[in-house]
Amino acid sequence: MEHQGSLQDICAPRTKSALVQECGDALEQLARQKEVALVWVPGHIGVPVNERTDELARSESTGSRVPSISRR
Incomplete structure (x- = not known):
């Protein structure tokens, strides 16, 4: 994963990558407590x-x- 694709992978509803799933889960947990914004910077x-x-x-x-x- 690299660049903008990484952001798209984390935001996707399904993934085969355990690491991407772990990141998505952590972001969801954080978003329950704080506002979270993922931004791709080109x-x-x-x-x-x-x-x-x-x-x-x-x-x-x-x-x-x-x-x-x-x-x-």
Whole structure:
């Protein structure tokens, strides 16, 4: 799953993926307590914070380590 398709998969009424089902269930549970909005943001290229977020997400999914950045 990637990009806009991931959002569509989570919002679909049925899925074969246990992970997608788990995410959907967690979102439904959260939505009982808070307002939840899922938004697809097209393209993070050129936005430093978004590029860093993508880098961290990729490293988590692959189990690799990403050097931290210092904030002053």
